[in-house]
Amino acid sequence: MSQLFPNKNNKHKTGLTRELIDALVPLFEEASAGAIAVDTECRITWLNQSYAQLLGLADAEGAIGQEVGRVIPHTRMPEVIATGKPLLLDIMEHQQQQLVVTRLPFYDESGQIVGAVAFVLYDDLQPLTPLVSKFRRLHQDLAAARKALASKSRGTRYNLTDFIGASPAALEVKRRARLASGRDVPVLLLGETGTGKEVLAQAIHSASARAEKAFVGVNVAAVPENLLEAEFFGVAPGAYTGADRRSRDGKFQLANGGTLFLDEVGDMPLPMQAKLLRALQEGEVEALGSNRVTPVDVRVIAATSQNLEAMIAEGQFRSDLYYRLNVLEICIPPLRERVADLGVVSEALLGEIWDGHGRRREITDSGVAALASYHWPGNIRELRNVLERAMTMAEADELLDADAIFRVLPSSADSQPAPVTQAFTRPLARVVAEAEAEAIEQALVACRGNRTRAARLLGISRSVLYEKLAKMS
Numbered sequence: 001m002s003q004l005f006p007n008k009n010n011k012h013k014t015g016l017t018r019e020l021i022d023a024l025v026p027l028f029e030e031a032s033a034g035a036i037a038v039d040t041e042c043r044i045t046w047l048n049q050s051y052a053q054l055l056g057l058a059d060a061e062g063a064i065g066q067e068v069g070r071v072i073p074h075t076r077m078p079e080v081i082a083t084g085k086p087l088l089l090d091i092m093e094h095q096q097q098q099l100v101v102t103r104l105p106f107y108d109e110s111g112q113i114v115g116a117v118a119f120v121l122y123d124d125l126q127p128l129t130p131l132v133s134k135f136r137r138l139h140q141d142l143a144a145a146r147k148a149l150a151s152k153s154r155g156t157r158y159n160l161t162d163f164i165g166a167s168p169a170a171l172e173v174k175r176r177a178r179l180a181s182g183r184d185v186p187v188l189l190l191g192e193t194g195t196g197k198e199v200l201a202q203a204i205h206s207a208s209a210r211a212e213k214a215f216v217g218v219n220v221a222a223v224p225e226n227l228l229e230a231e232f233f234g235v236a237p238g239a240y241t242g243a244d245r246r247s248r249d250g251k252f253q254l255a256n257g258g259t260l261f262l263d264e265v266g267d268m269p270l271p272m273q274a275k276l277l278r279a280l281q282e283g284e285v286e287a288l289g290s291n292r293v294t295p296v297d298v299r300v301i302a303a304t305s306q307n308l309e310a311m312i313a314e315g316q317f318r319s320d321l322y323y324r325l326n327v328l329e330i331c332i333p334p335l336r337e338r339v340a341d342l343g344v345v346s347e348a349l350l351g352e353i354w355d356g357h358g359r360r361r362e363i364t365d366s367g368v369a370a371l372a373s374y375h376w377p378g379n380i381r382e383l384r385n386v387l388e389r390a391m392t393m394a395e396a397d398e399l400l401d402a403d404a405i406f407r408v409l410p411s412s413a414d415s416q417p418a419p420v421t422q423a424f425t426r427p428l429a430r431v432v433a434e435a436e437a438e439a440i441e442q443a444l445v446a447c448r449g450n451r452t453r454a455a456r457l458l459g460i461s462r463s464v465l466y467e468k469l470a471k472m473s
């Protein structure tokens with residue numbers, strides 16, 4: 001006697017009997033838009049007339065004995081036969097129409113699969129539109145949430161396109177960052193505060209072979225000296241007496257397989273420098289209070305705004321650690337040295353700020369020129385604050401022009417670069433080169449980075465401008 005469910009070991013007395021099937025199949029057949037049955041070799045044993053019509057067949061008889069995949073290319077009947085499991089609700093494409101199908105396996109009394117039957121429940125998805133679009137929306141939300149979660153668990157928010165800038169200096173930074181992504185070597189990022197060292201570290205990780213693994217950042221300057229070792233190498237269970245006897249992973253273990261970002265590495269005390277060097281040389285760490293070493297595989301990206309070479313000369317930084325960290329060095333220039341980028345960076349930042357505030361603002365050329373008059377000791381972080389203040393202070397729909405910028409710009413007295421202590425007389429070629437570089441930068445600012453317009457303004461050809469820019473970088 002055939003059944004719709006297996007009856008192995010006689011445990012399930014509820015398998016559908018032939019009588020029930022005989023009663024149910026006509027009911028289903030009548031209610032559905034088509035019905036089909038196949039044997040264990042996936043050959044069609046039965047096909048009703050309405051399904052034959054739906055499939056565009058001249059008659060049902062002609063399909064009997066044929067392999068089901070030849071008649072219905074997207075069928076999943078072979079899967080039902082292979083797994084013995086029903087597919088209760090599925091959407092199947094057939095000649096550009098979508099059919100809602102239910103497929104059930106058929107068993108004999110001994111629990112052997114003998115075939116499968118399928119019913120087309122709907123051949124018109126119109127009535128299901130609200131359900132289907134809700135499903136699609138939920139699906140999209142799920143995919144977006146998964147993506148956000150994955151990048152959060154990896155600890156990164158930025159990739160290389162987030163490092164804004166098109167000046168020769170910025171392009172060189174990006175070129176070196178791309179190089180760093182392709183090589184699994186330590187990187188040292190040098191730059192003043194707010195120049196984007198963390199942005200770049202994350203971008204390098206995101207474009208590297210370790211991208212799917214963790215990016216773990218630690219700001220050395222922010223961790224009290226006596227906690228640094230535990231922070232880096234973790235704590236074994238029971239290492240401390242008192243309340244917290246549990247073990248805790250250190251940043252090295254958390255970053256295993258991925259990237260460890262050591263921000264403000266110049267602030268690391270000498271004893272900790274020795275321990276870090278050992279961990280990097282040996283590729284293993286020992287948790288505090290443990291006598292076991294654990295192998296770790298981390299790629300280190302270190303960053304500092306300090307002059308490490310001067311610190312080495314003063315005995316404040318270990319030269320062996322410096323050479324270990326500085327396999328590939330990337331110097332990020334301060335904003336005042338790439339004023340040609342002020343326009344594009346401001347526009348990008350205004351876009352970001354706008355996302356948070358709901359009001360879009362544009363900056364005018366005179367606004368950008370006003371920004372160029374400032375020295376930007378806090379670099380892009382400071383520029384962001386200034387633009388945010390300018391946006392808040394501006395009248396509704398007011399463009400950010402020079403007036404709007406000067407209203408919020410710190411006074412230039414606070415920001416003048418340190419006086420240059422140079423001999424007054426300098427070689428003429430140098431003076432000319434500096435004047436030329438200044439003229440080019442001013443033209444680029446005036447034209448908001450548009451090189452064709454800048455070249456026209458300078459009265460030189462575009463190719464000569466490119467040549468000069470390449471020499472300047």
Ligand SMILES: Nc1ncnc2c1ncn2[C@@H]1O[C@H](COP(=O)(O)OP(=O)(O)OP(=O)(O)O)[C@@H](O)[C@H]1O
Pocket residue numbers: 162163164165191192193194195196197198199200263305345380381384
């Ligand atoms: N080139 C850039 N393009 C776009 N945004 C940038 C860029 N550089 C920095 N920023 C923005 O400026 C802020 C500071 O960047 P980040 O934290 O990477 O700087 P940092 O050099 O690591 O600073 P610090 O040394 O103070 O930690 C962030 O909001 C970042 O998004």
